[in-house]
Amino acid sequence: xxxxxxxxxxxxxxxxxxxxxxxxxxxxxxxxxxxxxxxxxxxxxxxxxxxxxxxxxxxxxxxxxxxxxxxxxxxxxxxxxxxxxxxxxxxxxxxxxxxxxxxxxxxxxxxxxxxxxxxxxxxxxxxxxxxxxxxxxxxxxxxxxxxxxxxxxxxxxxxxxxxxxxxxxxxxxxxxxxxxxxxx
Numbered sequence: 001x002x003x004x005x006x007x008x009x010x011x012x013x014x015x016x017x018x019x020x021x022x023x024x025x026x027x028x029x030x031x032x033x034x035x036x037x038x039x040x041x042x043x044x045x046x047x048x049x050x051x052x053x054x055x056x057x058x059x060x061x062x063x064x065x066x067x068x069x070x071x072x073x074x075x076x077x078x079x080x081x082x083x084x085x086x087x088x089x090x091x092x093x094x095x096x097x098x099x100x101x102x103x104x105x106x107x108x109x110x111x112x113x114x115x116x117x118x119x120x121x122x123x124x125x126x127x128x129x130x131x132x133x134x135x136x137x138x139x140x141x142x143x144x145x146x147x148x149x150x151x152x153x154x155x156x157x158x159x160x161x162x163x164x165x166x167x168x169x170x171x172x173x174x175x176x177x178x179x180x181x182x183x184x
Contacts, residue, residue: 048063
């Protein structure tokens with residue numbers, strides 16, 4: 001729960017004589033903490049180092065996914081999409097599925113609005129969800145639902161919001177969202 005302490009500890013551990021894989025795992029954790037803190041560019045450096053040092057490994061593919069996801073959180077949808085295209089053929093089925101889901105989220109929604117307003121809001125809500133800021137994420141998703149009716153992103157916002165309601169054990173609101181998806 002103390003990202004600064006964890007970050008300092010991980011940076012110190014990088015000074016130890018570690019194998020490339022151990023170093024990559026530390027850098028992955030460090031990158032994840034930096035994303036939580038919205039220090040995206042620093043996180044991208046660590047993820048990219050993992051990709052470069054461990055080419056063609058599952059850890060490298062996971063780092064590439066993290067690069068794409070972090071770029072998505074930043075609103076750099078074109079770069080995220082280019083990274084995700086590469087990962088569709090990943091040897092790890094989990095990474096390939098996650099990559100395909102995120103790629104479809106971006107490609108389905110980036111052409112409807114040239115300023116990417118709704119997609120940027122959705123990415124922000126996604127990041128807030130990752131940061132366990134559930135109420136803030138729900139509020140941003142509601143903004144999408146209020147201001148982007150009839151757009152492709154509406155169903156995705158309803159689904160994400162329903163999942164967040166479920167995580168809060170607010171089942172009535174979750175069910176209402178699910179019903180809107182199937183009936184509207």
